[in-house]
Amino acid sequence: MSDPCCEAESPIRVVLAKLGLDGHDRGLKVVARTLRDAGMEVIYLGLRQSTDSIVAACEQEDADVIGLSMHNAGHLTLVPRMVQAVDQAGLDVPVVIGGIVPAHDVPTLIEFGAAAVIGPGASAEEVVSAVEAAVARPTAAR
């Protein structure tokens, strides 16, 4: 992570992806735009990513946070796998979940290690502040 004493804060770098077989990327594109407009750098991986490809992107891009969009009802299986893959790589990168997750599954996902779960009705401000809270710093828009 950056050492704030001598480094200028730079934009938050977010990796956005859909994990596994899940073809609905419209919401993710909206989120990408929203985060960009909030001054973040969005590394957009898009459809059909694996936990390996997401971890590789995080390492190479030195990302601050992962945003996963789930619309395939696989969240209870895939989210713990993602969190585990991040941990195994020794990365300190929070995973934020968006998309369609039934309300009663949200506490389970948090228990699995998701930093936040953002529902379909969330405003742009809510999306941005959830990501900033996960990273524990505001993005430095310049």
Next chain:
Amino acid sequence: MSPNHIGELFEAALGGNRRALGKLLTMVEKQGSSAAMVSERAHRDAGQARVVGVTGAPGTGKSTITGQLAGASGASRPAILAIDPSSPLTGGAILGDRIRMDNHVGCGAFIRSMATRGHAGGLAVAVPDAVRVLDAAGCDPIIVETVGVGQVEVSIAAAADTTVVVVTPGWGDAVQANKAGLLEVADVFVVNKADRPDARGARRDLELMLDLGHRSRWRAPIVLTTATKAEGIDDLWAEIERHTAYLHDSGELIRRRGRRRRDEVADRIELELRDRVHQIVQGEPGEAALGRVDRNEISPAAAAELLLAALKPHNPPEG
């Protein structure tokens, strides 16, 4: 960040640790205090890798080609630096080049996306530093991809050993090419989307422009590719290798790299000076002088003259 820690990161990066390399790139991207140390350390070991620039208008297929070139090189540790513009309004960016690359390269290539982060001048120093870091970490070849619009973006891709310019059929006639300033920098031309009608027409147009240009020992070859089908990519890599051989044999490589380093030093001075100009203009003397300009007491030119005194060095630089 201590020099020891940076040394450890380099050791790890050289051993293929992606995370360490990612961290080092972040440091030079920020151009903060540790950037100078990282740059210093990297410069010691740099100069081994072939550096290829890929540029062209948006939507011509640069990312797809870049990803495939990394694969076609047959190298064990290719790297890609994909540069996209930041929004001038918010400072944010959508870096979407990876989605065009991952499918082709698999996990072999190290791909890093970089945003222009507002000031183009910063990019002119951050990119050479990033290339230096990748080079020192043992990556080869290093392919730098930029959108070929605007002087700075073109010049960044042109600051390579070999510069590839990508066009598509129907991209406009030769006059457009001249306007974009892309013709002068091209060592290899690609007409991508060659399965579209009039790919030959685009090639003819380029040939014509090359005929009109000044003669040198190297005439930029024109390669037709259909990147989505991976057609022509091996030919393209072969031409890049032929150009690499030419650079070595003709001594042009040494000249080019010398020029590149000289430009970088100039860019760094310019960037530093620009910062100081901002400080002076926004500082107290600047406000005072600008106030006099506002009251029509002195002209802007006179104010500039006045403030320039603050920039003059008190001590001449030591050789």
